[in-house]
Amino acid sequence: MATEPLPLQKTAAAAAVDIAPVPATSQTGRPLVRFDNVVKRYGDHVVLDGLDFSVRRGENVTLIGPSGSGKTTILRLLMTLEKVSDGVIWVDGDPLSHTRAPDGSLRPATEKHLRKARKKIGMVFQQFNLFPHMKVLQNITEAPVSVLGMGRDEAETRARELLDLVGLSGKTDAHPSQLSGGQQQRVAIARALAMQPEILLLDEVTSALDPELVAGVLELLSDIARNTDITMLCVTHEMNFARDVSETVLMFDAGRVIESGSPEKIFTDPAHERTREFLTAVL
Amino acid sequence: MNGFDWSAARDALPLVLEGFEVTLLATVLGTLVAAVLGLAIAIAGRAPSRFVTVPVRVVMEFIRSTPLLVQLVGAAALFTFVEPLTIGIVVLGIHYSTYTSEVYRAGIDGVPKGQWEACRALSLSPRRTWQAVILPQAVRNVLPALGNYAISMFKETPFLAVITVQEMVFEARKYGADHFAYTEAFTLAGLVFLVASYPTSLLMRKLEKRLGH
Numbered sequence: 001m002a003t004e005p006l007p008l009q010k011t012a013a014a015a016a017v018d019i020a021p022v023p024a025t026s027q028t029g030r031p032l033v034r035f036d037n038v039v040k041r042y043g044d045h046v047v048l049d050g051l052d053f054s055v056r057r058g059e060n061v062t063l064i065g066p067s068g069s070g071k072t073t074i075l076r077l078l079m080t081l082e083k084v085s086d087g088v089i090w091v092d093g094d095p096l097s098h099t100r101a102p103d104g105s106l107r108p109a110t111e112k113h114l115r116k117a118r119k120k121i122g123m124v125f126q127q128f129n130l131f132p133h134m135k136v137l138q139n140i141t142e143a144p145v146s147v148l149g150m151g152r153d154e155a156e157t158r159a160r161e162l163l164d165l166v167g168l169s170g171k172t173d174a175h176p177s178q179l180s181g182g183q184q185q186r187v188a189i190a191r192a193l194a195m196q197p198e199i200l201l202l203d204e205v206t207s208a209l210d211p212e213l214v215a216g217v218l219e220l221l222s223d224i225a226r227n228t229d230i231t232m233l234c235v236t237h238e239m240n241f242a243r244d245v246s247e248t249v250l251m252f253d254a255g256r257v258i259e260s261g262s263p264e265k266i267f268t269d270p271a272h273e274r275t276r277e278f279l280t281a282v283l
Numbered sequence: 284m285n286g287f288d289w290s291a292a293r294d295a296l297p298l299v300l301e302g303f304e305v306t307l308l309a310t311v312l313g314t315l316v317a318a319v320l321g322l323a324i325a326i327a328g329r330a331p332s333r334f335v336t337v338p339v340r341v342v343m344e345f346i347r348s349t350p351l352l353v354q355l356v357g358a359a360a361l362f363t364f365v366e367p368l369t370i371g372i373v374v375l376g377i378h379y380s381t382y383t384s385e386v387y388r389a390g391i392d393g394v395p396k397g398q399w400e401a402c403r404a405l406s407l408s409p410r411r412t413w414q415a416v417i418l419p420q421a422v423r424n425v426l427p428a429l430g431n432y433a434i435s436m437f438k439e440t441p442f443l444a445v446i447t448v449q450e451m452v453f454e455a456r457k458y459g460a461d462h463f464a465y466t467e468a469f470t471l472a473g474l475v476f477l478v479a480s481y482p483t484s485l486l487m488r489k490l491e492k493r494l495g496h
């Protein structure tokens with residue numbers, strides 16, 4: 001797999017030059033993502049209950065927790081696929097879930113605001129969600145051309161580079177249905193990266209894959225985590241992967257962060273009984 | 284009863300075929316109107332504002348619950364300055380758009396939710412989402428059903444005779460009256476309908492099978 005420097009390194013680095021070079025371990029400085037007392041309800045069902053956490057630029061965070069604890073909901077809120085019921089989500093110092101009114105107060109975001117704000121964020125889905133009627137190359141170039149206004153030639157050149165990166169240079173003209181699950185997920189990763197996101201959300205991206213295809217996709221994601229400045233939030237049950245790529249593990253239960261820390265700390269010496277129970281169950 | 288007069292049938296053929304041209308024209312253009320308008324209605328029905336969706340629903344309910352014939356006669360009485368054929372095409376198109384819009388709606392609903400979410404995750408504009416992602420997939424699902432509506436519209440074009448459009452049945456009746464040969468003229472018209480619509484529906488069924496997989 002790709003051991004040469006990744007082509008997207010340049011672009012991601014370019015997106016990051018305007019911020020102060022904060023050391024990766026520093027807790028100071030503005031967080032890139034901040035959940036501020038976020039509540040999410042479906043009817044009477046409270047899924048997230050006053051959630052607070054923040055993520056620094058370039059930090060790779062793994063979200064773990066039992067089924068139904070709200071991990072997917074967090075990513076969907078960040079991708080603006082869902083609306084917060086209460087509280088505010090901040091991205092890079094600006095409200096994501098809200099618009100700032102002229103008097104400085106926060107109003108629930110308009111569709112126009114969301115369309116602009118979500119450009120910094122990309123997502124890879126468990127079920128890939130590729131566009132089945134488009135060829136692989138077009139899947140990747142569609143958004144750069146129509147959203148970023150990139151020229152078609154440039155978009156195609158970049159798409160080919162990305163396909164090279166994900167190990168699928170021979171598949172530009174294939175349709176998604178002609179690819180294996182692992183290959184489809186690689187295309188989906190390339191498609192997300194083509195938008196040069198600052199934040200990449202990954203929701204159990206290997207859990208729909210046949211077991212023998214999982215390792216390749218995880219290896220690709222590790223490469224991306226190591227070699228780019230993209231801030232990754234991933235939900236995964238692959239604890240080795242989490243240990244490998246993330247600086248921080250957040251343990252959720254019932255819509256709250258009950259514990260957070262480095263992978264070594266969480267996996268070897270968790271402070272909470274709940275975390276310990278969960279880890280014994282999944283490891 | 285006297286037997287079938289073959290020479291009268293031969294005699295009527297040119298006139299009936301002339302009418303068939305009008306019938307075909309009305310069907311093709313009427314289908315076009317129904318296909319485009321139906322799509323517009325289906326998309327408007329998904330508008331976030333009730334100021335759009337409610338009036339659309341009311342008008343559709345009204346059109347669907349009154350007979351085509353009444354709509355034709357009503358429109359012809361209202362718009363006396365418009366050519367009957369034009370009225371026929373527009374009324375057929377509007378009438379059928381209330382059905383095709385349902386077809387489109389089902390086709391759009393059939394596009395998985397994940398496709399919409401992928402569009403959002405890529406920040407595609409609503410326009411691009413519809414144009415590049417949703418409609419190409421929805422239209423594939425609806426082509427066979429649209430074809431079937433085209434065939435039923437074809438078979439309803441004789442109603443246009445009521446507002447003096449000179450389509451096939453109009454011509455057949457005229458010939459029948461002039462030469463006292465109704466049986467021959469109408470049999471001929473019936474045969475033309477059969478010859479035109481049976482292969483079309485076979486084609487539709489084939490298309491349906493091919494798109495289904």
Ligand SMILES: Nc1ncnc2c1ncn2[C@@H]1O[C@H](COP(=O)(O)OP(=O)(O)OP(=O)(O)O)[C@@H](O)[C@H]1O
Pocket residue numbers: 042045047065066067068069070071072073074
């Ligand atoms: N659209 C919805 N309507 C109603 N309830 C929902 C909806 N989406 C999620 N929920 C509920 O919210 C809770 C959290 O769901 P979520 O998918 O975020 O959990 P999760 O941590 O991702 O679980 P898993 O590990 O099983 O994927 C669950 O109880 C779920 O039933």
Ligand SMILES: [Mg+2]
Pocket residue numbers: 071072073
């Ligand atoms: Mg989930």
